Amino acid sequence: MNTPLPLDITLTDRKDGVTITEWVYAVLRHAVMCGQILPGRSLTLRELAKVLGVSPMPIREALKKLSSEHALEVKENRRIIVPTMTAMKFNELCETRITLETHAAIRALPYINSTILERLESIDKDIDIARDKDDMESTITHNHAFHRLLYTANPHQVSLHLIESLWLQLGPFLRLSTERIKENYTIDRHQEALQAIRHKDALALQLAISSDIREGFAFIGTPEILHHFIQESAKY
Amino acid sequence: MNTPLPLDITLTDRKDGVTITEWVYAVLRHAVMCGQILPGRSLTLRELAKVLGVSPMPIREALKKLSSEHALEVKENRRIIVPTMTAMKFNELCETRITLETHAAIRALPYINSTILERLESIDKDIDIARDKDDMESTITHNHAFHRLLYTANPHQVSLHLIESLWLQLGPFLRLSTERIKENYTIDRHQEALQAIRHKDALALQLAISSDIREGFAFIGTPEILHHFIQESAKY
DNA sequence: TTTTGTTTTTTGTGATCACAAAATGCAAAC
DNA sequence: GTTTGCATTTTGTGATCACAAAAAACAAAA
Numbered sequence A, B: 001m002n003t004p005l006p007l008d009i010t011l012t013d014r015k016d017g018v019t020i021t022e023w024v025y026a027v028l029r030h031a032v033m034c035g036q037i038l039p040g041r042s043l044t045l046r047e048l049a050k051v052l053g054v055s056p057m058p059i060r061e062a063l064k065k066l067s068s069e070h071a072l073e074v075k076e077n078r079r080i081i082v083p084t085m086t087a088m089k090f091n092e093l094c095e096t097r098i099t100l101e102t103h104a105a106i107r108a109l110p111y112i113n114s115t116i117l118e119r120l121e122s123i124d125k126d127i128d129i130a131r132d133k134d135d136m137e138s139t140i141t142h143n144h145a146f147h148r149l150l151y152t153a154n155p156h157q158v159s160l161h162l163i164e165s166l167w168l169q170l171g172p173f174l175r176l177s178t179e180r181i182k183e184n185y186t187i188d189r190h191q192e193a194l195q196a197i198r199h200k201d202a203l204a205l206q207l208a209i210s211s212d213i214r215e216g217f218a219f220i221g222t223p224e225i226l227h228h229f230i231q232e233s234a235k236y
Numbered sequence C: 001t002t003t004t005g006t007t008t009t010t011t012g013t014g015a016t017c018a019c020a021a022a023a024t025g026c027a028a029a030c
Numbered sequence D: 001g002t003t004t005g006c007a008t009t010t011t012g013t014g015a016t017c018a019c020a021a022a023a024a025a026c027a028a029a030a
Helices: A020-033 A045-052 A056-068 A087-111 A114-132 A136-151 A160-173 A175-183 A190-198 A202-216 A223-234 B020-033 B045-052 B056-068 B087-111 B114-132 B136-152 B160-173 B175-183 B190-198 B202-216 B223-234
Strands: none
Touching: A020 A045, A020 A056, A020 A160, A045 A056, A056 B056, A087 A136, A087 A160, A087 A202, A087 A223, A087 B087, A114 A136, A114 A190, A136 A160, A160 B160, A190 A202, B020 B045, B020 B056, B020 B160, B045 B056, B087 B136, B087 B160, B087 B202, B087 B223, B114 B136, B114 B190, B136 B160, B190 B202
């Protein structure tokens, strides 16, 4: 049998007016997004209910919601697991991210005013601070916030939830990159993106975003390293 | 108050091994996809439970799943409705469809063999037959099957469920096009797509798919007509 | 040691109920 | 006619329970 592995999940406070289901969803989503649960780990209603201190019902709804966003996977036996990964699927996810996010960025460009630009610059500073402190969880969160703010500048935008679904599917592998992210001295392309926004240069923005995404997964290095990561995660 | 409008939904048989929730989901999804429920219509657990002859529980799960795919919308008061539409949002949905589906088609192209090609040709014939019989529901279903088969030729494909989410969001407006689809003598671009596939011509395929999608909504004609449609649906 | 068959436990599904919040219906007042 | 206030009904949420299927644990046989 597999080791139980005690499920180290970041619990937040439940705000007023938030239903239990919504809170459970947010907690589990954050855990997946930040790679706190390894691929292949199976999740049961009663175990999570115990860990989060609620009845199985809200867990059920939250797990189902995450499953339909492909953050989790319902297997044939109805067991719910964090999806496993293949090198080809990983590549598809990255390429789809690039296609969808450059699309969203370009269509948001006309709506970006000075207020939004300032907030983007502010978030970019937060990312640098978090990275300097080697705070992985915070770096990921702020990085997502940067992209999210950019795309939602378009008030008619419909693609964010598609994009977030891709983030969720790649999430479990962000943890595996923790060790390598330092040695590789990864730097993002947000400065180039901001510059492109200031000049209202759609082509430059497209280039910046696609480079940002592609280089963000450069820690993978070679297909061999990715394959090693996948094998590693499959042990549990 | 609004008229109750008796909810005319196509009920199918429930196969063995399919859970009640899955069956309810399939039925409601098909209803939304084919525009059998008008935008703005609010759906309640107990009403649907009565119509489908099941307990409220599976309805609850199915509605939640459809909501997280943006096929339905959970309002602030927790009431679940078929989403309303704006002209700008409609446009965004179409453009996102084009971006995502051309991406999926191009990445599927290397995997299309003669077997798949034959099945695509077969489905295309089905579409023509259904259209000749003015069978709207069947035309829509076969058209989706054509696109779905094309994209899933790529075994590593991850974008289909994103694409289907867009189909679901546009679904409620397919019914509104029923009257106009005949007079406009709409024809699809599937022949061009098949030709491009035979020649392994990615650029031609991209053009065929994007034209197919764009012209598929040409019945909208002008923003004024779309606006009229939206106003019309808002009455209920 | 490995395999096979049987028992026990745990699992998700779905039904039912209690409850607070929201929607509705209806009457009195302007 | 229109608005305002209150009583009634209906709503989704979440807890609890029964149940069949799957998983796990264990025992007997090779």
